[in-house]
Amino acid sequence: MNSVHGAGRAVLIAAALIAAVYGMARVDLVLRARSAYLEGEKWTEWSRRPELKKAHFDAELAAREGELSRELAKGKLDRAAYDRKAGLARFERDQAVAESSLKYAYVWYQTAAELFSPPENRWSVLARAKMTETRALWKKELEAQKIPYQDYMLE
Numbered sequence: 052m053n054s055v056h057g058a059g060r061a062v063l064i065a066a067a068l069i070a071a072v073y074g075m076a077r078v079d080l081v082l083r084a085r086s087a088y089l090e091g092e093k094w095t096e097w098s099r100r101p102e103l104k105k106a107h108f109d110a111e112l113a114a115r116e117g118e119l120s121r122e123l124a125k126g127k128l129d130r131a132a133y134d135r136k137a138g139l140a141r142f143e144r145d146q147a148v149a150e151s152s153l154k155y156a157y158v159w160y161q162t163a164a165e166l167f168s169p170p171e172n173r174w175s176v177l178a179r180a181k182m183t184e185t186r187a188l189w190k191k192e193l194e195a196q197k198i199p200y201q202d203y204m205l206e
Contacts, residue, residue: 084175087159087167091155091159091160091162095185162178
């Protein structure tokens with residue numbers, strides 16, 4: 052009788068462990084979907100308020116230039132290397148500012164909706180709805196800029 056009781060206990064423990072792993076995986080997916088959805092929201096806001104996007108990337112550039120200046124002052128970089136790296140950092144900032152915010156918003160919503168579900172969750176449902184809206188805005192942006200595209204290119 053003791054071995055039957057021990058086997059039943061082992062089955063219960065195994066079931067509890069399986070349920071815990073499933074629960075943790077579900078929570079992880081929901082949190083990742085939320086994070087991706089919120090990134091999409093940030094990029095959507097930047098499409099409406101490009102000055103916020105520029106301020107963000109200007110701050111990143113200032114931080115990078117500060118690091119490079121410290122390396123130059125410590126003698127870890129010579130002036131030519133500093134100029135090259137600072138020029139590259141400015142170029143990367145300019146590219147990031149010029150890039151379509153709607154494109155990035157769409158990709159983040161798509162990530163939340165498709166990569167982090169199933170299981171279906173609040174964030175993936177919201178993201179799926181925002182994908183449709185954002186894709187339409189992105190198409191209008193491309194058309195306004197006279198950039199040719201095919202629908203499959205936006206996936």
